[in-house]
Amino acid sequence: MAHKKDIRELKVELLCRGARIAKNNVNAPRRKAGAGPAAGGAFIFGGTVANVPTMSWFVSRSPFIVEEACGKYFLTTSSGHSIEVKFPDPKFYDMRTADGIPYKKIALLHGVNCLATTTIQTCVYWHTHKRCKFCAIEISLQENTTIAKKKPEDVAEVAIAAMKLNGVRHVTLTTGTTATSDKGIYHLSAVANAIKNATNLPIHAQFEPPKDLNIIGKLYDAVDTVGIHVESFDRDVLSDVAPCKAEMFEHIIDAWRYSVDMFGENQVSSYVIVGLGESDKSVIEGSKFLAEMGVYPYVVPLRPIPGSQMEHEMPPNPERMKRLYAEIAEILHETGMSWRKCRAGCVKCRACSALPDFER
Ligand code: SF4
Structure with a gap:
């Protein structure tokens, strides 16, 4: 998953499909409205950053889910791939x-x-x-x-x-x-x-x-x-x-x-x-x-x-x-x-x- 082409394609898919946040992930980003990238937050992975919808209606259909394991966050796809993802801590x-x-x-x-x-x-x-x-x-x-x-x-x-x-x-x-x-x-x-x-x-x-x-x-x-x-x-x-x-x-x-x-x-x-x-x-x-x-x-x-x-x-x-x-x-x-x-x-x-x- 660390290949540059894979990362940029993953970014596009996240921008378009959003990601589901597993219920236990209270710290994962959500922001409801605004003039900019609202109803989601920044996902940092593979040397890039994406503003990912996490609250829009279509997110429930997303193949991506964020889960926590051993104090880290992982973005998992329906095909079983997984990549570590970080969230800014303002x-x-x-x-x-x-x-x-x-x-x-x-x-x-x-x-x-x-x-x-x-x-x-x-x-x-x-x-x-x-x-x-x-x-x-x-x-x-x-x-x-x-x-x-x-x-x-x-x-x-x-x-x-x-x-x-x-x-x-x-x-x-x-x-x-x-x-x-x-x-x-x-x-x-x-x-x-x-x-x-x-x-x-x-x-x-x-x-x-x-x-x-x-x-x-x-x-x-x-x-x-x-x-x-x-x-x-x-x-x-x-x-x-x-x-x-x-x-x-x-x-x-x-x-x-x-x-x-x-x-x-x-x-x-x-x-x-x-x-x-x-x-x-x-x-x-x-x-x-x-x-x-x-x-x-x-x-x-x-x-x-x-x-x-x-x-x-x-x-x-x-x-x-x-x-x-x-x-x-x-x-x-x-x-x-x-x-x-x-x-x-x-x-x-x-x-x-x-x-x-x-x-x-
Ligand atoms: S997240 Fe970055 S690219 Fe998106 S609106 Fe804010 S400043 Fe602009």
Whole structure:
């Protein structure tokens, strides 16, 4: 099982099928909702990391099960193979700010060494028909597992602790879209500046592009990489699943170009979700379009998060994902794009996509 090809294929299957957690494994990861890889957690195995669904409906059908033996965890498949798996141990989760806010309501450990938070946990589209159907940003607010707007000084305090106690090496900041013209960028900038001043960690920021692209420049001093996520290159699919993004498709392209000029090639990324009803051609041509522009196509399988409007959907077939990853990895090679060149964020974390694992 230790072969690189086996490991990357196992990662794809885990991303698409999830894993069951044996009842005695109280420490195995579960996180119910949020803007990122919710309803699961990071599995570390074979030199890689995967964000594995453990709570979605389809997990009960997964051939993978995590069991404990002699104080270690093992991931076992229905065919009887077994591999040791480790889970991060976020030691800073038990701490609180002077105001009594638990650190884990302020930021979370993603992957192996990435600190992540949603700086504003509400979205202007949430109560409208333009809301993204796959998103669960306000679910964790309803469940009181996070707070609506994180204070810059609180996130910086958590970052210091996460760096010391868990060896955090970079930070991912995302935001719900605000009703203001900056779309949440000013608050992202304030949080990023506070973290940078306190830790000097590389920082990634994700946002909807504002009408005035010059506002992105507010991030330049503290932020190293940015994510502007189109999610799908199939315009019909996008209109159905993420109407707010479909409306600004051309503007997103302008924002990628603007951001590559500012932050450099390989330092801008876009999620591309597979399993929304699009064709392989749309995923491959869209990824090629991004890579040729200097934007890393962060290709991920659909993650039907409980509480989202797509919670009852099924992730794509892992065999389809493997074919797509193999083909897009060649495009990355030809265009000189690689996760290894990225300074911070999801591409560097690589827990939610197996594309980095398929790179040569
Ligand atoms: S890839 Fe991004 S969203 Fe996924 S776990 Fe890593 S930082 Fe979080």
